[in-house]
Structure formats: C-alpha cells, structure tokens
Amino acid sequence: MDPRSRLEQRGRELTVLLQRLDADDDSLRHDRADATADDEHDPEGSTLSGEWQRVEALRRGARAELAEVEASLARVADGTYGVCVRCGREIPAERLEVRPHATMCVACASR
Numbered sequence: 001m002d003p004r005s006r007l008e009q010r011g012r013e014l015t016v017l018l019q020r021l022d023a024d025d026d027s028l029r030h031d032r033a034d035a036t037a038d039d040e041h042d043p044e045g046s047t048l049s050g051e052w053q054r055v056e057a058l059r060r061g062a063r064a065e066l067a068e069v070e071a072s073l074a075r076v077a078d079g080t081y082g083v084c085v086r087c088g089r090e091i092p093a094e095r096l097e098v099r100p101h102a103t104m105c106v107a108c109a110s111r
Contacts, residue, residue, distance in 0.1 A: 004076050006100045007069050014066040021059045028052045068101040075103075084108050 075081040082091050086108040
C-alpha cells in the first residue's frame with residue numbers, strides 16, 4: 001500500500017475512533033448530569049470521573065496522532081515524506097510501515 005493510502009486509511013480510523021470517544025463523552029456527561037448519581041461512593045467499579053478522564057486521555061492521543069497523520073500527508077504532497085527531519089537521510093520503509101507518520105529515522109529518534 002502506498003504511503004498516501006496508508007495515511008488516509010489511518011486518518012479515517014482515527015476519525016471513527018474520535019467519533020466513538022465523543023459519543024462516550026456525551027454519554028458520560030449525560031450520566032454525570034443525573035443529580036442522584038453518587039459515583040464517588042459506589043464501591044462497585046470505577047467512578048464516572050475516572051472513566052471521563054480515561055476517555056479524555058484517549059481523545060487527546062487520537063487527536064495528536066491525527067495531527068501527525070495530516071502533517072505526514074502534507075509531506076507526501078510536498079515530496080519530503082520518508083526523509084528524516086533531523087539528518088536528511090531516508091527513513092527505512094520498514095519503519096514507515098510500522099509508524100507511517102514517523103518524521104525521523106531510527107538513529108535520530110533514538111537520541
């Protein structure tokens with residue numbers, strides 16, 4: 001699969017994930033609005049607050065990865081995709097296969 005297609009596919013996956021997480025957030029907000037919900041003292045499982053924090057952390061991560069994917073698509077368009085931003089060498093295809101939005105070769109990323 002070519003880089004553009006792989007990145008576009010990952011972008012679609014992240015968009016779907018964000019939609020699902022937004023729906024989870026809406027559901028938690030609805031549950032939180034229930035004045036009788038006393039989740040802080042419920043010995044059975046996690047609190048709504050804890051779940052809300054988990055969903056928000058996942059959303060932040062997905063948004064950050066989506067931004068990286070969009071930046072990579074811009075690099076594909078301008079011909080700099082697959083070139084290490086630090087040393088200017090080619091990023092190995094194997095690295096880009098695993099991490100298509102990589103901006104550095106393994107040696108530079110390890111520093």
